[in-house]
Amino acid sequence: MSTHLAILPLDIIGTLTTRLNQENRHPDYATRFLRLPHPRTGLSSLFLLHDQHSQDDPTKTSSILEVQAISPTNARTWFVGEEVVADGKLMVMTPMDPMFLLMNLLRVPQARDGSKGNFRPMPDIIEEIAATISDVSEKDAQKDPSLKVSADDVISFLSLDFVQSSIKRVCDVKVITEEITVYRYSHDIVLENLKGKVGRLSDPRVAEMSRTLVRNLAKDGLMDDGKEELLESGRIKLACELLSQYLPRDILQDLIASYDFSKLDAHLKTVRDEELALLAAAPDTGKRTKAAKAGTAGNGNQKKKKDVRVADAVATDDGDKKRKKDAKSSHGVEKLKKVNVAGMSKLSTFFTKKAA
Structure with a gap:
């Protein structure tokens, strides 16, 4: 079983701790994960259903939490006590108003011609929504199984008491009789x-x-x-x-x-225009900066030229010294020139053929 680190609201942590400390599962606690279409993207997303009530407190507390995984850019692990958690992701679960999920789900049965549609009993609406979303996600799941949204999760969510009480914030409601109430999605009520x-x-x-x-x-x-x-x-x-x-x-x-x-x-346009004007002036500043650098480089070049001239002077001086040294070393040659070579055979005679 994999281990994950998660950030949860304090009341959820208290509930889970109470459940873990009990030998048997408490019948008054209900916590389960649901896969539902995200209200903004429509993609399958994970939500945590938390429902709590006790005999001491008749008030029922229910909530839905959005589950998000924050993955690090680089590989990371967690050290929890003596245990090493290899998966460095952090699960963040935050409470979410069910109205956002409802507005997305209850728009599914809307008429395609743009009309408001008819009033219908909620059980019929829930059945159509679950079937439609399940069929669409079935096609998406062929490419990615994680995109699948089951009809059971949709029905479970829409059947919750605290969700039912929020439907009036998304729909027009008409009470026909004590037993029959009909609903219709309303864009105006949502806004x-x-x-x-x-x-x-x-x-x-x-x-x-x-x-x-x-x-x-x-x-x-x-x-x-x-x-x-x-x-x-x-x-x-x-x-x-x-x-x-x-x-x-x-x-x-x-x-x-x-x-x-x-x-x-x-006002914001004026602010942006001023920012653009400053950005437009930035190249001139850049040129001045480049000019300053060029000036520094010029000084450096002048220094280099000076160094070259010094090096040349040193080289010339070294050359003169070398020539003077060569001049001094030629005194032996001068003495040989003064030697009397009369009667001496030339060196070339040693390499010519003798006469027959």
């Missing part, structure tokens, strides 16, 4: 609830808890005095970007279009 999320995330008390968001706002010059209106728009846009991790492209575009970012966009 309305998303804007509520944007409002909560863009609240200064929430947005400024993140240093990253504050740095982004300051970088764009939105934290300066007198730019309160632009700052508010900046917070709203950042909130939309945060939600974009869980939104299909068309819903994200409609969400952004529901706000007026014209002044913010004009």
